[in-house]
Amino acid sequence: PTPLGPTPKLVIDLERMQQLPQEKAGPLARYVATIQSQRGDYNGRVLSIRQEDLRSLAVIYDRSPADLTEELINWGVLDPEARRAVDAF
Ligand code: C2E
Ligand code: C2E
Ligand code: C2E
Numbered sequence: 001p002t003p004l005g006p007t008p009k010l011v012i013d014l015e016r017m018q019q020l021p022q023e024k025a026g027p028l029a030r031y032v033a034t035i036q037s038q039r040g041d042y043n044g045r046v047l048s049i050r051q052e053d054l055r056s057l058a059v060i061y062d063r064s065p066a067d068l069t070e071e072l073i074n075w076g077v078l079d080p081e082a083r084r085a086v087d088a089f
Helices: 014-019 022-039 051-060 065-075 082-087
Strands: 010-013 046-049
Touching: 010 014, 010 051, 010 082, 014 022, 022 046, 022 051, 022 065, 051 065, 051 082, 065 082
Parallel strands: none
Antiparallel strands: 010 046
């Protein structure tokens, strides 16, 4: 058992995402819209995504999962806690 607790969830801040310039957030926004549509979950301020979705997003952005996580934290879309979720890969 680690003192840091369980792996944190990857929670996308949808309001922040909508404030970002299209050329940055576009692929993320399309991916998120697909998940919302599959779940029928349209009204949230945030969206919890799967760990494996971060891998897919990393491929889309042509980055490593760790690099993309840093970028998403810089954009304010992910909480810095998310670093621990990627460490668990
Ligand atoms: P599925 O993967 O066959 O999942 C069927 C249902 O199992 C989901 O219906 C949900 O109620 C539940 N489920 C599966 N995995 C999880 C999980 O990790 N956490 C929670 N809370 N529930 C889980 P739902 O939500 O209506 O999704 C329907 C389908 O939409 C899913 O079928 C999957 O194909 C896709 N989907 C939805 N959300 C995501 C996502 O975040 N990432 C990916 N890759 N696919 C998703
Ligand atoms: P949590 O996962 O820490 O989520 C806290 C709050 O963030 C949720 O409060 C909700 O307002 C928002 N939130 C997080 N992820 C999503 C998302 O993917 N879509 C939307 N629309 N909102 C999201 P809420 O709904 O009152 O849920 C409180 C807690 O209850 C959640 O804490 C979680 O522990 C549990 N919970 C709620 N729904 C589900 C579910 O479908 N599956 C599982 N496994 N747990 C759930
Ligand atoms: P959560 O619902 O609290 O689930 C936490 C972890 O438990 C998931 O991490 C996954 O490893 C496992 N898990 C939960 N339900 C299922 C299930 O039905 N089938 C399988 N195979 N594993 C399950 P993961 O995948 O990283 O997902 C993180 C969070 O993303 C979930 O937290 C949930 O909030 C959201 N999520 C993921 N997939 C779905 C989905 O299909 N539908 C919905 N509504 N939410 C999802």
